[in-house]
Amino acid sequence: MIDWNRCSFFAAVLAVSFSAAAQDGGVPQTPIELPKPPPELEQLKPLEGSWSCKGTVPAGAMGPGSPEQSYRSTMKMKKSLDGFWYMTDYEEKKTKTHPVAVKAHGPLGFDPVARKFILLSVDSMGGYVTETSAGWEGDKLVITGEGVVMGQKSTLRDTVTLKGKNELVWASDLKSGGAADFTSMGEQHCKRREDRP
Numbered sequence: 297m298i299d300w301n302r303c304s305f306f307a308a309v310l311a312v313s314f315s316a317a318a319q320d321g322g323v324p325q326t327p328i329e330l331p332k333p334p335p336e337l338e339q340l341k342p343l344e345g346s347w348s349c350k351g352t353v354p355a356g357a358m359g360p361g362s363p364e365q366s367y368r369s370t371m372k373m374k375k376s377l378d379g380f381w382y383m384t385d386y387e388e389k390k391t392k393t394h395p396v397a398v399k400a401h402g403p404l405g406f407d408p409v410a411r412k413f414i415l416l417s418v419d420s421m422g423g424y425v426t427e428t429s430a431g432w433e434g435d436k437l438v439i440t441g442e443g444v445v446m447g448q449k450s451t452l453r454d455t456v457t458l459k460g461k462n463e464l465v466w467a468s469d470l471k472s473g474g475a476a477d478f479t480s481m482g483e484q485h486c487k488r489r490e491d492r493p
Contacts, residue, residue, distance in 0.1 A: 333379040336406040339432060340382055340413070342458055343404075347371040349466070351388070351484035358396070367394035369484060373404070381405040384417070415439050415454075425452055435459075448472040462488040
């Protein structure tokens with residue numbers, strides 16, 4: 297059973313304590329300033345919108361003896377969560393020659409503490425990644441990090457290269473299973489679609 301008299305007593309003690317601390321300068325008497333979306337997010341604006349992509353996966357990238365694959369995909373990126381993040385949705389089209397069609401979802405934003413861009417992503421095969429980037433170097437954005445891909449701990453490197461305002465190339469490299477070097481997982485050539493967010 298709840299002892300309401302005791303609860304009231306503790307509430308009164310807390311109220312007196314906070315009042316005394318405020319008078320002594322222990323508690324800020326002005327409201328805490330809420331964070332605002334970091335201005336660095338404007339650097340990601342070239343990626344905003346809807347994209348149609350044509351991708352290739354090199355022979356052997358999906359395992360020993362796997363053939364080269366070609367596929368189509370779509371990517372959408374738009375501001376979300378009161379402007380603090382760009383939310384990204386990615387989806388490949390499944391075909392007979394590309395039977396494993398991946399879907400992925402996650403935010404891309406800026407970490408004001410580490411002063412780096414950050415990409416968090418989960419996919420339709422149970423994988424996840426956390427990648428960071430120092431930012432653009434000319435027209436190139438290199439994002440690196442770690443996660444779990446195809447059930448294995450992996451190191452990833454994504455390189456986005458702008459080709460003007462309406463085209464980009466997204467290349468992905470993977471290192472997993474104790475491999476010493478990165479393996480190319482292919483690249484996608486994307487064009488901006490008209491249905492921009």
